């Protein structure tokens with residue numbers, strides 16, 4: 332538990348149904364964002380989310396540009412293209428619209444266009460605090476929490492290294508949290524992003540870097556996910572459930588951004604880098620197993636998680652509540668048909684030959700040091716094998 336923490340959050344959080352309509356007034360309030368570049372992807376264009384935003388900007392007489400070339404697992408090359416588009420059009424700010432990838436790309440363009448353009452200069456453990464251009468984040472997936480965090484993940488295209496950058500520079504200036512934008516999410520993405528959110532809550536709460544502030548965010552994050560995850564999975568149009576999960580994602584982002592992620596995220600990232608498992612899904616694959624592994628080292632904390640999620644009764648012993656947490660997490664992944672690593676379609680020989688590298692990459696991210704139970708490289712390999 333940290334005694335003193337510096338909390339870093341966006342200047343504006345516009346939260347609630349229909350919040351996206353407040354975009355012009357947010358732009359006005361920021362002041363220095365007069366000509367934004369919308370950073371998004373082709374799916375957002377196809378399903379009409381980009382048109383929703385540009386209609387608002389047209390009505391308000393705000394000129395803008397559109398960069399729709401972001402990809403899942405954004406790369407340094409995509410960021411370079413975005414910086415070129417920013418300069419060509421003389422834009423002074425970014426609107427990141429979409430899932431974590433477009434928002435991270437917008438954050439990267441905003442910071443790197445004003446500082447070093449070499450992603451390797453942002454490699455941890457260095458923290459980067461020099462701010463860049465204003466960023467307005469508009470999430471459409473309710474998962475990563477990137478709209479409020481001082482993290483972003485960029486892949487180096489040449490080496491496929493996934494760099495998890497940290498620093499106050501990466502906190503967006505504003506975030507618009509509008510659950511109506513998540514209604515189009517299919518069940519698979521709904522489940523995976525919600526389980527990513529849940530992982531943020533749990534890891535922030537058990538992390539060695541936790542604080543009283545992050546605890547509050549984390550507990551409410553877990554409460555909301557457990558209340559609404561199944562409803563949203565079974566009925567994508569359940570607006571109340573969507574609203575709960577959207578707020579949970581933001582709270583989870585605030586929690587881990589001001590505490591830390593731990594072993595689950597550390598082991599999840601190599602699965603994304605090497606085998607292109609989407610971020611939420613790789614966390615979901617690992618969540619129950621690694622929680623089981625870590626349980627005994629912080630039984631009271633995990634028991635709190637279990638009670639917050641309604642899996643254990645208030646008067647259950649910590650041991651019983653902890654066991655109920657693990658079985659509850661296995662239950663979620665079963666109900667929501669989370670595939671195992673093998674079921675995802677990765678080739679066994681390729682997976683086996685990557686185990687040592689994945690374990691090394693997980694350790695070098697630094698996040699396992701915050702986990703309640705420290706894992707050796709051999710234990711990490713074993714956990715990957717169990718999750719296979």
Ligand SMILES: [Fe+2]
Pocket residue numbers: 475527528531596610614
């Ligand atoms: Fe995550």
